[in-house]
Amino acid sequence: MRRSVLAFFFSLSFAAWSSADDYPRNPAIDAIHYRLHLTINDSSEEIQARAEILFEFKSDGVKTIPLDLAGLSVDRITENKRETTFTRTDGKLTIALSGDYRRGERCWLEIEYHGRPSDGLIMGKNKFGDSSVFADNWPNRAHYWFPSIDHPYDKATVEFFVTAPTHWGVIANGKLIEKTNLQNGNELSHWSEAKPIPTYCMVIGATEFSIINVGAAERYGDNVELSYYLFPKDRERGLKDYGRLKQITEFFSDLVGPFPYEKLALVQSSTRYGGMENSSNIFLAQNGFSEDTNAHEVAHQWFGDSVTESDWHHLWLSEGFATYFGHLFFERADGRDRFVTLLSKDKEAYLKDYSSDPRPIYDPGITDLMKLLNKNNYEKGGWVLHMLRHLMGDEAFFAGIRDYYETYRDRNALTDDFRMVMEFHYGQPLDWFFKQWIFEPGYPIYDASWNWNETAKELTLRVTQKQSPTIFRMPLDIAEWHQVAFAPLTNDLPAPRDVGRDDRPAGRGRLHQALREPFPQRQQHGDVMLAMDARHIICGAVPINSWDACPSP
Numbered sequence: 001m002r003r004s005v006l007a008f009f010f011s012l013s014f015a016a017w018s019s020a021d022d023y024p025r026n027p028a029i030d031a032i033h034y035r036l037h038l039t040i041n042d043s044s045e046e047i048q049a050r051a052e053i054l055f056e057f058k059s060d061g062v063k064t065i066p067l068d069l070a071g072l073s074v075d076r077i078t079e080n081k082r083e084t085t086f087t088r089t090d091g092k093l094t095i096a097l098s099g100d101y102r103r104g105e106r107c108w109l110e111i112e113y114h115g116r117p118s119d120g121l122i123m124g125k126n127k128f129g130d131s132s133v134f135a136d137n138w139p140n141r142a143h144y145w146f147p148s149i150d151h152p153y154d155k156a157t158v159e160f161f162v163t164a165p166t167h168w169g170v171i172a173n174g175k176l177i178e179k180t181n182l183q184n185g186n187e188l189s190h191w192s193e194a195k196p197i198p199t200y201c202m203v204i205g206a207t208e209f210s211i212i213n214v215g216a217a218e219r220y221g222d223n224v225e226l227s228y229y230l231f232p233k234d235r236e237r238g239l240k241d242y243g244r245l246k247q248i249t250e251f252f253s254d255l256v257g258p259f260p261y262e263k264l265a266l267v268q269s270s271t272r273y274g275g276m277e278n279s280s281n282i283f284l285a286q287n288g289f290s291e292d293t294n295a296h297e298v299a300h301q302w303f304g305d306s307v308t309e310s311d312w313h314h315l316w317l318s319e320g321f322a323t324y325f326g327h328l329f330f331e332r333a334d335g336r337d338r339f340v341t342l343l344s345k346d347k348e349a350y351l352k353d354y355s356s357d358p359r360p361i362y363d364p365g366i367t368d369l370m371k372l373l374n375k376n377n378y379e380k381g382g383w384v385l386h387m388l389r390h391l392m393g394d395e396a397f398f399a400g401i402r403d404y405y406e407t408y409r410d411r412n413a414l415t416d417d418f419r420m421v422m423e424f425h426y427g428q429p430l431d432w433f434f435k436q437w438i439f440e441p442g443y444p445i446y447d448a449s450w451n452w453n454e455t456a457k458e459l460t461l462r463v464t465q466k467q468s469p470t471i472f473r474m475p476l477d478i479a480e481w482h483q484v485a486f487a488p489l490t491n492d493l494p495a496p497r498d499v500g501r502d503d504r505p506a507g508r509g510r511l512h513q514a515l516r517e518p519f520p521q522r523q524q525h526g527d528v529m530l531a532m533d534a535r536h537i538i539c540g541a542v543p544i545n546s547w548d549a550c551p552s553p
C-alpha cells in the first residue's frame with residue numbers, strides 16, 4: 001500500500017496489532033476457500049454473517065482447527081453440516097472436529113456469527129456525509145470481521161455474497177457472478193475470486209457509487225476490464241485524475257507477466273492508507289488522486305498480491321517491488337529524468353531516515369507490524385532492485401523477474417526464493433549482494449581522491465568507503481566527461497576485492513577501488529571531468545561526484 005500521514009494517528013487508536021511475526025503457523029491445515037455471506041445496512045453497524053471455509057488436511061488425525069476471530073458473537077458452527085463445538089480465547093476461535101481425517105482430505109466448516117466489527121470493516125460516513133462500508137484489512141485486521149487464518153502465509157480463494165441496500169453498489173474481489181434485487185429493499189451481490197490471495201486483500205466496499213467502465217487492458221490475447229468506483233460527487237475529478245490505468249496495467253503485463261486477476265477497479269474508499277492494493281480492486285484514499293500511488297498499487301497486483309511474502313519481515317518483496325515497478329512505469333512512459341527524480345527522492349528519504357533509525361531491511365526486531373511501513377521496506381527496497389538491475393544488466397534482470405513471477409505467482413516467497421531465481425539468470429552467486437543490502441544495515445559512504453602523474457599522463461583515482469561496519473561490494477561507475485559532450489566511456493571498475501574482511505580499524509577510510517587511467521587528451525582546466533555514479537545506480541552517499549582532471553593551477 002501507500003503509506004498515509006493519517007496512518008500514524010490511526011495506529012494510536014487501534015492497539016490490537018500482533019506483536020511480531022511469531023504468528024503460530026499450523027502446517028497440519030490449509031485454508032483453501034472462503035465463502036463469506038454478509039448482510040450490511042446503512043442504519044446500523046451490526047453485521048449478520050456466515051463463513052463457509054474449506055480446509056485441506058496436511059497431516060492425519062487433525063482434531064481442532066484454530067482460527068483468528070476477534071469480537072463478534074458466534075452463533076453456530078457446523079463441520080460438513082454436522083453441528084460441532086468450539087472455544088474462544090483471546091482473538092482465537094478453536095473448532096473441535098469429530099471427523100477422522102487423513103492427509104489430503106478436506107472439510108467444510110460453516111460459522112454463523114453476528115455483531116459490530118471493532119476494526120477491519122469500517123462503517124461510517126464518507127467525506128460527503130454518505131454512509132459507506134469499506135474493508136481495510138492490512139496487516140491482520142480481516143479477523144475483526146470474518147474468521148480466518150489471518151496471515152499472508154495461508155492464501156486462499158474467496159467469494160463474497162453481500163446483501164446490502166439496493167441504493168448501494170457493492171464491489172469485492174474477482175468477478176461479478178450475480179446481482180439480484182431481493183425485492184425487500186436489498187440487493188444480493190456475489191463476487192468470486194478464483195486465484196488464492198492473502199486475507200489482507202479480501203475486501204468488500206459498499207456505498208453509493210458512480211461505476212464507470214474505462215475500457216480494457218490487453219493481456220496476451222485476453223482483456224482485463226478496467227473500471228472506476230467513485231463517490232458520485234467526485235465523478236468528474238476521478239475521471240480526470242485517476243491517470244493512465246490502461247497504460248500502467250499493460251506495461252506491467254508486458255514486463256512481468258499477464259495481469260493476475262479477473263478485472264481491475266480503482267475504488268474511492270475510506271482506507272486509512274494512501275492506497276491499498278486489494279487484489280483486483282485497489283482501494284484508494286477518498287482524497288487520493290495520484291497516478292504515482294495508482295502505479296504503485298497496480299504493481300502490487302503482481303508483487304504482494306500474486307507473489308506474497310510468507311513472513312512479515314520480508315515485506316520488501318511487496319513494498320520495495322511496488323515502489324520500484326511503479327517508478328519503472330514512469331521511466332518508460334515519461335522518460336529517464338522522471339525516473340531519476342523519483343529514485344533520488346527515495347534515496348534522500350532513506351538516507352535521512354537511516355541516521356535516526358539505523359536498521360536493516362530484514363528486521364525481525366520489529367514487533368509492531370505498522371512499523372514495517374518504513375523507508376527500508378519501501379524506498380531502500382526499491383533501490384535494492386535498481387542496484388540489482390544494474391549489476392545483472394537489463395536483460396538478465398528482467399528475465400529473472402519474469403521467471404520469479406511465473407514461479408511464485410499465486411503462492412508465497414521469501415527473499416532467498418527471489419535470490420535463487422536471480423542467481424540462475426545472473427549465472428553467479430548473489431548471496432553477498434542480498435546479505436549486504438537486505439540483511440545488514442546501512443549504505444556505502446564513498447570518498448575519493450585523485451592525483452595526476454604529469455610524466456605518465458596518468459590519473460589515479462582512489463575511492464574509499466567511510467562507513468562501518470559493512471563495507472559494500474558494488475561496481476561503481478566512473479564516467480569520463482569531456483568539455484562539450486558526454487563521451488560514451490563508462491568504466492565499470494573491475495570486481496572489487498573482498499573488502500568486507502578488511503581488518504584496518506574502522507573510521508580510517510578503506511580502499512574500495514582504485515582506477516588508473518591514461519588521459520593523453522588532458523590539456524587544460526575543464527577538459528576532462530570525472531563523475532562518480534553519474535547514472536544514479538548506488539544507494540549511498542557520494543559526497544564528491546565530479547572532478548576536474550586538470551584543475552586550475
Ligand SMILES: [Zn+2]
Pocket residue numbers: 001002277296300318319322
Ligand atoms: Zn505498497
